Amino acid sequence: MAAHRKPRQRPLTGPAARTAATLTLAGAASATAFQGVGHAEPRLTxxxxxxxxxKLYQEAEAATEKYDGAKEKAAASEKSLRSLRDQAARRTAQLNTARSALGSTASAQYRNGAIDPSLQVFLSSDPAQYLDRAAYVERVGDQQAAEVTGVRRQIGQLAQLHSEADTALSGLRTQQTDLKKQKTTVQSKIRAAEALLSRLSAPERSRYESQYESQQESQPESQQDPLGNDRSAAPQAADRSAVRGPVTAPGSRAARAVAFAYSALGKPYVWGATGPSSFDCSGLTQAAYRSAGVSLPRTTYTQINSGQRVNRSELAPGDLVFFFSGISHVGIYVGNGQMIHAPHPGAPVRLAPIDQMPFAGATRPVAGT
Incomplete structure (x- = not known):
């Protein structure tokens, strides 16, 4: 009976080998091509x-305001922690001085010996003088007892200071963690925006910038903004004042803030910056009013509560105008429906219409001053 054997494989040689290699390479190239098509990024208009x-810049702006808020809180906590540590150091020095004084008194008593007072009277050559001294010693003893009580109180106060410092340190670390988180968010949004812009050709990038600067697009508006301000009564009255010429600020401080904003035109946007060479949006408005002697809080969502609310139809130069439902952007109104604001990275401080973004409300930091 014949044995069944597997035919022996012979290596291909000559033309057959070249044909097989060609087919293999062609198949690999086709597979690579299909993979490339599958992973190619879609072409965006x-x-x-x-x-x-x-959208990415608006999200970065919102994250920037949170970053600014976390940075402000961290700075306040750090200042509080330094103050607590300074107080603790001073109290420790006072405590050590008091303890040293008590130790000296105790050592003196030990050296003199603790003799029974009646025996000391008996042994004294001048009992009357001794009784006078005894009364003095008693008063000294009362004072020493008060000093002991004071030392105990200082120990308690020092422990309280250490506890408060520990709490402040814990809060600071939490705020620093939040700060890093917001910083990472801002940076990731900006990088994503820059990556998208890099996909545009030079003419397309130029058109993008010109579209942003011309601001010909208008945003749809409802009768009420996200903060509940009524827009129904002549919502564009303030915006159409350009036909009547320049608008004067209602007070000297508002005028100085507007003048500062004009002087900042062209300076770069840098997130987290408050001047004098660069700004983010709330950093610009804060710096403008600081130049006028008015202290504003750091972030958009706190600045909107820093003065008198005004309707859009009542806007006057110097008013702060806020945008988006999350109150994530702010500019300073300069009249004629225009504001000066720090838009986003790559776009310097500029003049723009307030119709550029969804209006959220307005605040007048100072009135008639």
Whole structure:
């Protein structure tokens, strides 16, 4: 019976080998091509890029305001912690001085010996003088007891200071963690926006910038803004004042703030910056009013509560105008429907219409001054 054997494989040589190699390479190239098609990024139109970039910059702005708030809290906590530590150091020095004084008194008593008072009277050559001294010693003893009580109180106060310092340190670390988180968010949004813009050709990038600067697009508006301000009564009255010429600020401080904003035109946007060479949006408004002697809080969501609320139809130069439902952007109104603001990275401080973004409300930091 014949044995069944597997045919022996012979290596291909000559033309057959070349044909097989060609087919193998062709198959690999086809597979690579299909993989490349599967992973290729879709081609976005310039309009789609603009929409996505604007959204990323707005999200970066919101994260920037949270970063500014966390930075302000961390700075306050750090200052509080330094103060607590300074107090603890001073109290420790006072405590050590008091303890040293008590130790000296105790040592003196030990050296003199603790003799029974009646025996000391008996042994004294001048009992009357001794009784006088005894009364003095008693008063000294009362004073020493008060000093002991004072030392105990200082120990308790020092422990309280250490506890408060520990709490402040814990809060500071939490705020620093939040600060890093917001910083990472801002940076990731900006990088994503820059990556999208890099996909535009030079002419397309130029058109994107010109579209942003011309601000020909208007945003739809409802009768009430996100903060409940009524827009129904002549909502564009303040915006159409350009036909009547320049608008004067209602007070000297508002005028100085507006003048500062004009002087900042062209300076770069840098997130977290408050001047004098660069700004983010709330950093610009804070710096403008600081130049006028008015202290504003650091963030958009706190600045909006820093003065008198005004309706859009009542806007006057110097008013702060806020945008988006999360109150994540602010500019300073300068009249004629225009504001000066720090838009986003890559866009310097500029003049723009307030119709550029969804209006959220307005605040007048000072009135008639």
């Amino acid at each position: 310039p309009a789609q890029v603009k929409t996505q970039v604007d």
